[in-house]
Amino acid sequence: MELYFIWAQDNLLTIIAVALTLVLIYHYIVERDSGVKLTKRYRNSIFEAQSKVFLNATQYLISGNKDLAIKEFLSAVDINRETIETYFALGGLFRSNGEIEKAISIHRSLIARENISESNRLRALKELALDFDKGGFIDKAVETYKDVLKINRDQHEVIRSLCRIYEDIEDWDHAYQYRLMLSKVAHENQAETISHILVQKAKQYFAKGDLNKCAEDLEEAFRFAPSVSAKILRLKLHLYTGDIEQSKFQLLELLKEHPMYASFIFESLSEKSEKVDPKIQEVYQKRFEILKTYFLELSDDDLLASPSVILSKVRLLKFSGDAETAFELLKQWMSENIKPSDVMKAEYINLLIELDRKDEALSATKELLGNLHHSLTKHFCQACGYNSDGIFWRCPQCHEWETIQFRWKV
Numbered sequence: 001m002e003l004y005f006i007w008a009q010d011n012l013l014t015i016i017a018v019a020l021t022l023v024l025i026y027h028y029i030v031e032r033d034s035g036v037k038l039t040k041r042y043r044n045s046i047f048e049a050q051s052k053v054f055l056n057a058t059q060y061l062i063s064g065n066k067d068l069a070i071k072e073f074l075s076a077v078d079i080n081r082e083t084i085e086t087y088f089a090l091g092g093l094f095r096s097n098g099e100i101e102k103a104i105s106i107h108r109s110l111i112a113r114e115n116i117s118e119s120n121r122l123r124a125l126k127e128l129a130l131d132f133d134k135g136g137f138i139d140k141a142v143e144t145y146k147d148v149l150k151i152n153r154d155q156h157e158v159i160r161s162l163c164r165i166y167e168d169i170e171d172w173d174h175a176y177q178y179r180l181m182l183s184k185v186a187h188e189n190q191a192e193t194i195s196h197i198l199v200q201k202a203k204q205y206f207a208k209g210d211l212n213k214c215a216e217d218l219e220e221a222f223r224f225a226p227s228v229s230a231k232i233l234r235l236k237l238h239l240y241t242g243d244i245e246q247s248k249f250q251l252l253e254l255l256k257e258h259p260m261y262a263s264f265i266f267e268s269l270s271e272k273s274e275k276v277d278p279k280i281q282e283v284y285q286k287r288f289e290i291l292k293t294y295f296l297e298l299s300d301d302d303l304l305a306s307p308s309v310i311l312s313k314v315r316l317l318k319f320s321g322d323a324e325t326a327f328e329l330l331k332q333w334m335s336e337n338i339k340p341s342d343v344m345k346a347e348y349i350n351l352l353i354e355l356d357r358k359d360e361a362l363s364a365t366k367e368l369l370g371n372l373h374h375s376l377t378k379h380f381c382q383a384c385g386y387n388s389d390g391i392f393w394r395c396p397q398c399h400e401w402e403t404i405q406f407r408w409k410v
């Protein structure tokens with residue numbers, strides 16, 4: 001199977017030459033029978049010219065000169081307009097074969113033709129943008145996609161590509177602008193995604209230490225949708241500038257809605273911006289400690305049933321040096337839940353070791369090793385299965401938003 005594939009790749013031009021010849025013979029036969037538009041003599045001369053082109057091209061192919069072969073193929077467009085479809089196919093094949101420069105030269109030559117319809121010119125321009133995009137010429141791709149939109153704005157595939165590029169390079173201003181455009185053109189609800197993009201924009205202001213601008217973009221994000229990332233950032237901003245009671249309330253709401261984000265929430269809250277005024281930072285740190293204590297004292301039954309919430313509590317306690325309380329909490333939970341996950345068991349063993357309870361640690365380890373599942377990463381994408389230890393609101397692999405799933409790492 002693989003061998004055939006490699007052969008097909010090596011002989012792409014030959015395959016195309018044969019296919020083109022078949023297409024032209026087909027046209028010749030069809031047109032010979034219809035015979036309305038062209039006189040017989042004219043048709044025959046076209047066929048002869050075409051045959052000559054393909055004979056030349058095939059000779060170049062045999063001698064291994066691919067560039068000259070392409071040139072011969074391209075000159076055939078002059079002879080028969082019907083073949084324009086074949087040239088789009090040829091350009092697409094080159095692009096998918098990674099021969100970007102050849103694809104570009106085909107599409108450029110199509111755009112430059114005088115005798116081409118406006119719709120085909122637009123199509124060639126779109127193809128050219130795709131060539132640049134695939135080839136990694138981002139600036140040229142953006143420029144060409146924009147040229148397409150200047151001719152016709154109703155191109156949701158093109159707008160979608162611009163969205164992807166701007167999100168990739170984290171230019172959130174433009175990403176926002178084109179998402180808005182996409183929601184109008186494609187008639188698709190983009191509110192959740194726009195909210196995420198605005199949160200990314202707000203985070204950039206946070207990193208620069210501009211809390212006011214950060215709050216403005218965040219407010220805008222909520223206008224579109226109350227995404228999880230927006231709620232976490234709002235909680236953080238509240239700890240900086242708002243009152244502590246409100247922060248406690250927001251934390252509780254977040255945990256009730258998404259208990260699996262528990263540890264991530266605290267990870268996010270402990271990330272600092274170097275640019276924020278040190279005095280404000282100091283106030284923040286104090287409030288953050290109050291919030292942690294509030295979380296550790298939460299005894300809501302629904303919340304305590306969630307392994308994520310328990311593990312977050314255990315790890316916060318361990319981090320603050322209170323392994324004893326952490327152990328008691330976990331032991332209690334394990335006794336109430338029949339099937340604790342491997343991660344819970346591993347955490348339990350860790351605590352036993354930390355408390356120097358060697359015999360118990362040894363027997364618990366033995367039991368765990370007996371039926372250990374290997375978990376790979378902390379997070380994965382539910383849409384495409386992408387694995388990562390980092391947080392991704394937008395999957396780097398399939399570019400979907402908020403498809404992240406959590407699993408606890410052993």
Ligand SMILES: [Zn+2]
Nearest residue numbers: 381384395398
């Ligand atoms: Zn994905």
